[in-house]
Amino acid sequence: MVIRNGGITAIAPGAAGRNQDLDAFDAEGMWIIPGLWDCHTHFTQWSYTLGRLDLIEARSAHEAMDMLRGHVSQLRSEGRLDPNRYVVGMRFRHSLWADDEQPTLAAIDAVAGDQPVALSSADMHCGWVNSAAARKLGVQVGESGLVGELEWFDAYCRLDDAPGAAEELDRLLREAEHDAAGKGVVGIRDYEMAENINTWIGRFANGINGLRVQAGVYPERLHQAIDDGWHTGDELPGSNGLGHVGAMKLISDGSLNTRSAYCSTPYSGIEPETFGTMSYTPEQIESYMFVAAKHGFDIACHAIGDEANTIVLDCAERAGARGSIEHAQMLKPVDIPRFAKLGLAASIQPQHAMDDRDVITRFWGHPAGIPYAFRALHDAGARLLMGSDAPVAPLDPWMAISAAVFGTENSNREPFQPEQCLDFGTALASSTQVGRERLKAGDAADLVLLDRDPSTVGTPEEMRAMPRHVQATMLAGRWTYRK
Known part of the structure; x- marks a missing residue:
């Protein structure tokens, strides 16, 4: 396979050998497939999962809050907890949780207190926020603490403008x-x-x-x-x-x-x-x-x-x-x-x-x-x-x-x-x-x-x-x- 100027110019037995001026890479014994898309x-949101709390394994609201509690505790011990910045979590799947294990505002408030916390569902179509984050984002939440669909899309985008986010x-x-x-x-x-x-x-x-x-x-x-x-x-x-x-x-x-x-x-x-x-x-x-x-x-x-x-x-x-x-x-x-x-x-x-x-x-x-x-x-x-x-x-x-x-x-x-x-x-x-x-x-x-x-x-x-x-x-x- 001969490659010039970012493109494949030839694929044939001995093609590379006829171009002695080219750098060679020996891929003998390997398989070549087209690059994947x-x-x-x-x-941006995918990139954030590499550095934010991932709740995909939580099987209930209780487990999600245990994970959040540990995450907040770690941030505090590392000196990275700031009441002016959001703690963000991602990928909770409450559709698979039992009816008595659904998100509540009381539960997330009990764990997060005055620290603004915003959690995004796995499908990104709703969020679970505490009262401090709701006030900061300017959204209204009921007993569930959930922010739905279009309101959440807008609120979640605003998290990217928070201090230190860039x-x-x-x-x-x-x-x-x-x-x-x-x-x-x-x-x-x-x-x-x-x-x-x-x-x-x-x-x-x-x-x-x-x-x-x-x-x-x-x-x-x-x-x-x-x-x-x-x-x-x-x-x-x-x-x-x-x-x-x-x-x-x-x-x-x-x-x-x-x-x-x-x-x-x-x-x-x-x-x-x-x-x-x-x-x-x-x-x-x-x-x-x-x-x-x-x-x-x-x-x-x-x-x-x-x-x-x-x-x-x-x-x-x-x-x-x-x-x-x-x-x-x-x-x-x-x-x-x-x-x-x-x-x-x-x-x-x-x-x-x-x-x-x-x-x-x-x-x-x-x-x-x-x-x-x-x-x-x-x-x-x-x-x-x-x-x-x-x-x-x-x-x-x-x-x-x-x-x-x-x-x-x-x-x-x-x-x-x-x-x-x-x-x-x-x-x-x-x-x-x-x-x-x-x-x-x-x-x-x-x-x-x-x-x-x-x-x-x-x-x-x-x-x-x-x-x-x-x-x-x-x-x-x-x-x-x-x-």
Whole structure:
């Protein structure tokens, strides 16, 4: 394989030997695959998980508060507790907790006292805050201490403006890039709820350049981006071709774990009866899509419930929009062929199926659609893009590939919907920018060297351990990781 100017110019026996002026790297005995992508991240929030309290293992509100108590105690002993700064925790999953083990304001106040504490749910669709943080953030909380959906999105973004946050974030961003490269990742789609274009221009200028980045734009910032002359695919200045403007990211409905994904049938076991909620009216969604399509922006539309997916597919069809539907977690059978027909990719996060399989049983007891219809979408001709939605799941394509292929996290548990599992080749191709298993001459020199053939892996445990077999990662012809 001959690489010049960041691209692959030849792949042939003896090709490198005919170019004596090139530096040589002997990869004999290794496997080469295209560089891996995570097609749905919130990269700032994922970076923060490398330095903030992670509550993903908490199995009850009591356990979460024990973890918080220990974290606050450690910060105090290290002299890092400041009443003017937030203590932030992430990824609690109260949808899996018993009814008598749900969040309460009294519990978090008892642990945190006057120290502002803000905890974000695993799906990032709600927060659990104490009274001190509620006052500081300007949000109203009841007995649960929970802040819901749109109010939480706004409040959580304000945490990034707290004292000391910028210095902490710079360090964690570099750590997150290194962590990603060590897993073979060369690119991300970043849907952080922020002004992503200018943010990434600044990051590239500061030498944070270990990944290709497609920076998404939210609807509230779309008109400004249009006025500034941006379009999907435009190169970000100073990125040396690594950064580009991404799609317009629009969140149409809520999430399964907060019982707010918009469905055509009611949630099971919930009183009063609820079908979930839409974040925008169908007319607003269509209007935003029309503006995006008219001005050269792809769409990336979050839709989880089956009725939300029907609505966004209808809106995209009327607006002539192109791009992707993000999550597509529950789909009516009649809507599955529409992805290919409308030229819309299905941006899926297979690990969510593993995390949600018990929640589905609890709250989607009588669905009108198919949850996590990976194989059905593929068989219907839809282009699949795989990702993590980090920090909702870890930024780790091997975890996503494992979930998609085996349908279970470990060999001791039966697969979830085995009929929806993908073959390895499809899962790998859906995790690359080139959309295939192998590199070709003319591709960018984004590649991963492995000391094991991943196509022969036979268990989910082995597939999830594949990052240990990454020997090197190359981005645009330069090494970003070497073991």
